[in-house]
Amino acid sequence: MAKTPYVQDHDLQQMFNIAAVSYGQPLRNVAMLHVIYGTGMTLQEVAKIPVKAYLRIDGRIMEESAITSDIAFNANERPLYWTNSKLVVAIDAYLAYRIEHSHMLTTSKSAYRRLDPDSPIFLTDEGGIYKLTKRITKTGAISYSCDSLSQLFRKMHAQAGIAGASAESGRRTCAIRLTKQGASLDQIMSLFGLQSLRAARDLVDIGKVHLGAIAARVF
Template identity: 40%
Template sequence: MSKPQVIEEHQIRHAQKVAAVTGQNSRRDVALLLVAYGTGLTPNEIAKLLITDYLKANGEVVIESIVRAEIAFNGKERPLLWASVKVREAIDQYLEHRVAARQGINARPTAYRGLDHQGPLFLTGEGEPFTFTRRVTPSGADSYSCESLAEIYRRLHQQAGIANGNASAARRTFAVRLHRQGRNPKLIQELIGVSSLSAVKRMVESDPVRLATIVSGVI
């Protein structure tokens, strides 16, 4: 199976600009894009995020949060860092829109910026939680996926002209960009939650920019 595409910075900026002027949920869609590229979360994990995973009761952002075990794709808790100013700004603008549209609000406007702290961080265009599709695996186990959110990610990339762009590409891009910064593979493993360092290596190897740099110096 081929690896997901690595999306470059200029492509992400373009997708963000297109999302900002397309559709009726532009603030949410911009935030969704930046969360995927800024955290490496999967669609299932993003759909299960709660307001309390992002906000404190006083409205401040929980910079050092966690991917709770019950929402993590592998059932294991890992760090979730809302350290990027760009990501926080996008989420904050979306949450302002939610309050104005009265989507998932609470009766205490001074707590959690007026939002229901037990509700999802991201909602559908109709202001409802994302739903999950149940499937039975070949082994007979139940598997649930948020197909509607995965489709949103495909649409956001398609409308920006990014071939084969999707949430998996965003997740690999997150890992590859950390690798380009010279981050320790163990740190990358911890942030994306993969099972081993060899899994990190498979994800970041064959980086197209690194290969181009090597070839450019041949002659």
């Protein structure tokens, strides 16, 4: 089975630039791209991750947080770090938009920047919650998908000219980038919620196609 494309730096930046001036809610779309490419979350997790996993009650960012078992794609809690400056700037810009447009606020003016702590960080264009579809695989395992977000991410990648890419490209690209920066397979397993070294190796395997793309752009 073909792997989802690894997205190189210039293509990723181009996608950020296009998303920032494109359809729907640009601030949200740019922030979601940063989360997908900066944390390796799945779409299911992006659709569900709550404000309280990002903000402390006093409104400060939780640099060290967690993707809890009720959010994680495989029901296994794992660590989550909000330490990338570009990522938090993008999220904060979108949360400011939410506050300005009164999307899921509370009556408290001092807690969580007035945002409902249990509400997802990311909301639909109308300020609602993304709907997840429950599926049962052939092995009996339960999985969830969000068709509207899947379509949005495919569209953003297509607009940037990244053929065949999807939100899963963000997860794989994030893992490969971390490996290039010296992260071990054990660390990749922990950050991405993987259960085996084989799964970690498969996620970060660049393959001949990527090496060919690098060679093609050497000059």
